[in-house]
Amino acid sequence: MNVHAAIDESAVSSPEDSRFTVPGIKCAGCIGKIERGLAEVPGVSAVRVNFTAKRVAVSHEPALNDEAIIEELRKLGFEAERAAENPLARDDAETRRLLRALAVSGFGMMNIMLLSVSIWAGADGITREMFHWLSALIGVPVVAYAGRPFFSSALMALRYGRTNMDVPISIGVLLATGLSLYETMTGGPHAYFDGAVMLLFFLLAGRVLDAMMRDRARSGIASLLGRMGRGATVRDAEGKTRWVAAESLAPGMEMLVAAGESFAADGSILEGRTSIDSSMLTGESKPLAAGSGDMVHAGMINLGAPIRVRVTATGSDTTIAEIARLMDEAGQSRSRYVRIADRAARYYTPAVHSLAFASFVGWMIAGAGIHQSLLIAAAVLIITCPCALGLAVPAAQVVAASNLMKRGLLVKDGSALERLATANCVAFDKTGTLTLGEPRPSDLDKLDGEDKAIALALAQGSRHPLSRGLAAALRAEDVVPATLADLREVPGEGMRGLFRGAEVGLLRPDSADVELAVELVRQGERRRILFSDPLRPDARETIDVLAGLGLESSVVSGDRIAAVEPVARELGISALGDLRPADKLEVLDGMARSGKRVLMVGDGLNDGPALAAAHVSIAPGSASDVSQQAADAVFIGERLMPVAVAIDVARRTMAIVRQNFAAAIIYNLLAVPLAILGYVTPLIAAIAMSTSSLIVVGNSLRLAVPGKIAGKIAGKIGRAR
């Protein structure tokens, strides 16, 4: 972020690396276009697109600043934002740690298995002893390394006097390793190194799946984030300007905010007249006029002219942070939700421990001796270890989440899927959720082909919501922008340029009575393009499908009831209007008290607290950053159907998870008596464990097949994207 400081001081130095999030990267063509297009810009030495994370890494000379690169990307047809300093690094490190542990345990498992198979095949005497020693040599370091995630989590739980799934796992693995070591030293017949390491391998596979699902959805969401200003150009007393990062801004500073920049702090306008896009805060797409003395808030975007702003509140004091706090409190209730695997562990752990202990005591009474009894208790722990249980939930949820991702819905974690499955009614926000939330031209047919090409070329040069809407609509019609000369944005008026030497423009209408309209000016002739905020194309259909799934829909909006009523009537659902954020919370509370588990779908910052408080929530990809963070899932694109698909897939996932649990229980019913009676040799343990895991994973893979509803509409969504 020190690019700006570098501009003044050093003209030539080593290349800088900057990263941008570009949500619009959708295909191989986009990769090629960006990499080739940016490489031609002077000063750029290397460009690399990361398609998965929707990021572009640019290596460039310090003289070329980030704004200029964003501008170049915009000329290529892509909206871009400066990426924050790797916000996901911590989660990433966690997944990498688990992956490394998985790789080590996999290596250990295969090599020990190699030795164990020959022992099972009948090797004995000195050969068996040597193989046991070799197994110990591999097994002990592998358990020490790959078992760490479980040991540390179990220790943590025990320290607070609780127990979790990791406690029986840790005890089982440590006991098995310790006993096997003893067997090896005394030349005994059975060593369980293979069982202990295999157990770790399967369990780590489950953990890795869980972590990867979380990361993938988060990076998808993070690539949609980043609208809030990360800093501002500040003018000091001597009139010198410098770039200050958002967290170092202080009240009293004077920010210079150029057109198209977003505010990094709250403040009041000192000088200049402009229009402000506050859609991030309110969800309202219509720009507001603002002049000196007016308040602006962090997250809003300055659309019109450059202005000077006196900072009044920064960081945690801004309005946006205030709402974040409200959401934090509202989210408390949700954190009390207990995931299904943990609920199962609550009953499972004590049962397993008492079973193992009982068999130890039983065999002692029967006079088997402490060594034999311990060996049997360890076998019970290994056999009952939640191998299949540890895989049952994550495997099903990962398959379901990647299935949903293909249909345009990013689920943040497994708990969201579990809660989605139990939702029994839906509350929609209106603007931006049932409707597209951005103005779209309603009468494009009046323009001919050349007009459209000129209009697109003009519109894509501006960040004004009307221009963006117009550009989006024209691109959807595959219009190719005309080549214009001298393209410029005239603050408070619109875009102007030259087409084949003739003056053209996309201007604000003169008369004040039309609110959402622009005029395309060409050869002195003015053509008015009207805008409206249309319903999502499949809103009606989605609500019907939801009703078919047994979910009743309603509208909960902050808009005037007069504006909400017609929409609700068109969709045939009930509506509440004139609700402030706190009122929405109250409505949701009331619904929860009457036994409803509400799925909240909303986009504006005013929906943030409601999204956090609802049983489960979904936000559209066009929603404010705060809402996307508060919601459990984000759907991308113009269609609403992913909401219904999510419910369907979540329900099928839970059905599969229950089947997996049932399979695990049946397996235990068969295997545990054998273990208690002392019949379980390392060979039987190995076969039992891998069979049950394979059954669970195989059953989970059935979720990759699109469901009835998803299948029916898959084609339509595919076309829309």
Next chain:
Amino acid sequence: MNGLSFLIPVALFMGLCGLGAFFWAMRSGQFEDLDGAAQRILIEDDDNT
């Protein structure tokens, strides 16, 4: 027995090689952009754009 003293170290060594290769791949960012790698094959290398 002579065969074993030769084969077991070989097996272990090859396993370690695989493990090392995986660690290297992870560190050097081979898994950073899996979808992108699948898409890149479709980019045409034409010079006229």
